[in-house]
Amino acid sequence: MGSDSNSSSAARKARVDEMRRAERARERRTRMLTVAASVVVVAGLVVGGVVLLRAQSDPDTKNASAKKDPAGDAKNAGTSGDTGHFTTGKDGVRVWSGKLSRTHVPTKVSYPMHPPVGGNHNPVWLDCNGDVYKNAVQDENAVHALEHGAVWVTYTAQAKKADVDALAAKVKQTPYSLMSPYANQDAPLMLSAWGHQVAVKSASDPEVGRFFASYVQGKQTPEPGASCTGGAMK
Missing domain, CATH: 3.40.30 (Glutaredoxin)
Known part of the structure; x- marks a missing residue:
């Protein structure tokens, strides 16, 4: 009986340890995914900001925008x-x-x-x-x-x-x-x-x-x- 009880306790302990290892692995994967997503978001914001600044400072872009501006068209009409x-x-x-x-x-x-x-x-x-x-x-x-x-x-x-x-x-x-x-x-x-x-x-x-x-x-x-x-x- 004692031997069976010890074997059962060892098996439960092994299952608990395995579950804990799996949980820690899931937590690590979750943290890594969160960090990666944050990096992507930050990179997107940086790139978007650069593009916006270039668009605002680029004279060709300004001229293209001016051509498409209905108010500008109305002002120059005639x-x-x-x-x-x-x-x-x-x-x-x-x-x-x-x-x-x-x-x-x-x-x-x-x-x-x-x-x-x-x-x-x-x-x-x-x-x-x-x-x-x-x-x-x-x-x-x-x-x-x-x-x-x-x-x-x-x-x-x-x-x-x-x-x-x-x-x-x-x-x-x-x-x-x-x-x-x-x-x-x-x-x-x-x-x-x-x-x-x-x-x-x-x-x-x-x-x-x-x-x-x-x-x-x-x-x-x-x-x-x-x-x-x-x-x-x-």
Whole structure:
């Protein structure tokens, strides 16, 4: 009997010891998980704080936020935001000397030049992948195309049909260009790019080739490589 009692007591003691070891192991695992979770939370807060500080100090982020700000859009609606004037070079190209704003606005814009060569504009660009429009287009969409590096060919009713047809053929062969009639301009045939504009005498005027070579995706482009498709098509 005594031997059986001793064996039973030893077995209970062994089971209790095993249970205690298991409990201590669970406590250690719980502590480790708690510490790990705390580290993750703290790291997340640190990273989030760094990102927030960078966003607040990054001028590009500030500009992007400004473009998306409805209050800013409302403030700039109707105005081009442009300041300055044209200066004319020896080659006859007029260059805008001053500021050309680039805020997206949902309304009509009053531009200081015709056709406009920059300024606040519609959020949707005008398709400019060699597109020839038979009817007048919205200035605000066309200006956005100029921002993407397009050359915009415009003509009045006084332009010769042969010149219009020849320029249309050139535009159709040139990505990042577009063409449309434009009644309110100073010459029958004009070419415009962001911040640049020239009147040409005919489709065979040497300045046509020079202007295209210089300003289709030229150095003046605020957003080089931006799309000229998938925008407005009128």
